[in-house]
Amino acid sequence: MKSLNLPSSYYFIWLFFKLPILIIFGLLIFPIIEKKILYNNLNKIFIYSLLITISTILILFIFFNVAVYDEIRHIMFLVPLLFLVSLHNLYLFNKTLFSYLGSLVIIFFIFENFKINPYQYTWMNSFSKFYNINKTFEVDYWGISNKNLYSSIDNHSIQNNLDNNICVFGDLYSSAFLENKNFNCFKSYSELDAANNRPFYVLKNVKNFKRSDPKNCEIISTENYYYSFSKQKINVGSAWYCD
Template identity: 30%
Template sequence: MLERLCLFSPAYFCCLYPNWLGHSFFNYKDLPLAFFYCLALWGVIKSFDQERLSFLKGLIAVALASVGAGAVKIIAIPVMFVPLLGFLYSVVVSKDRIWRLKSCLIALPIALFTLYVVTPVAWVEPVRFIREAIIYMSHHEWRGCTISAGECLKPTGEDWSAFQYWWAWYSVRAPILFLIFMIPCMIFLVAKSNSARILIILSYLLPLSVIFYRNSAMYDGVRHLLFMFPVGVIIIFHAFDVVYNNYMKLRGFIFAVLGLNILSFSVDNVYLYPFNYVYFNEFSREKAKPDQYELDYWGFSLRQAAGRMTAHNRFPDQPLYFEAHPAHLVAPFVESPFIRKDTYYEEGSPYYYIGYTRGNRRMRTGCSQIAKIERRHWLFSDPMNLAFVGYCEDDSSN
């Protein structure tokens, strides 16, 4: 059952979890990386089987997952160390270890060569490229700051804490299924421990521990760690599966928990679309405000704001000026007769002002708000203000 959960429970999670679904529309790397990570875990679980055919399936899965993860994101290779070590452990403890070691020695150069072929950016100096990529991603210089729990946390600041940042976002973005059940499920599985279960738990905890130890730079909420959420789903679903098969009185409880989770995810996806990535869990929706957290990281609400500006245009046959922050995210969705104010402007002319609430931006002084882009969570009345459009009579006060 555990091996099936490694493949199918993450699929359920990725399809329904609004934060994941929303980011997947914009970032093509998260979903494939999570798939390959879970595929590697599935391969390791298969490798613990004593049958040679099962081991070969596991070996192929781990090799494909390692190559795939490297092809998607070369710096993801270190993330695969836990599954790879688990696979090596399954070989060492097997009674058939000699045959299995020979199989690994055959597969290793094939996998390395394939990884080299599918990562042309590393063709010249592959070892140096991987080393520098890892160093860059663990401590790259990102000078911006992310509003998190009311503070503007900056990765380059002296008081930067990766753990503080992670918890500020994890506590509001993670599903309540995680917040309530993750630790109890881990403890439950450890108490009923076997090698496969311990491996799955370590696959979730060790990457986090390394990030906290290295005090790595992070921004944009929990997006950089989205690939780990499916592993958490495997842990929770496997614990539920063990409980379901051994404690009949709790079956109704498990069905109720999962049913409510599916219902909540599904309805929130409808309410938030197409800004699913602004999801906040049920415990934290009163905190979904621009002065507490960054809301629209991708700035997609600016597209709708541009449409509202066009619809409001009172003089369709005359050129009108507009100013936007950031302008490069708005300009592709604005057509003639509108003219960017930073390219040409006649003093004293009215203009539109478009902005989004990232960085707690607000309407410019002296401008009248004519539209705003909002989304509400299910069963929560306060809207999240994502973007706004203002009409400014002249530029004399700015």
């Protein structure tokens, strides 16, 4: 999907999967607690000014067809505003429920972010677990997996006493990770089909992750993680040796 040809639903779909479920619930109960807001002028000014700000920004983004990518990166500044509105709604709805559920969500959120470390920036709520995450969502668009995968290539070459002059087919950061390890041949993954001289290494992640696996090669390392209470393995990258 091109960043300049996005449907207006793009923002709302991503917010649905990126916001904690409790926050979504708090936003949805707005019609129920709206009367309580109207009784207090300070609450009314606070909430309606936030709602107008959020709505205006989203409408302008949609109207001017603003180029966006990387999920909600370009509207991340709206997330704290949505939290404020939602938590305020929950507090007015039921103070006890607000305290108990809020505490549980915070504990769960901290636990899950430790569990998926260092891929916290890709975190999605439990609604995403009903989908095939690898096929539906970007799972490592910043390339955090590069560090471990390139390290596995270096370790494999040392353990097998290989010549570091062999090429590494990967991304723009190959040289940054491996140049100081005496590797000196770096090519992009798109050049792999034309590769004739074996052996070589292949790193498959980020934009290249969903491409076909390199032919007649052995996998030497994979990067993956699991969400809490889910058996679905989230694969973020792999390193290959082609002899």
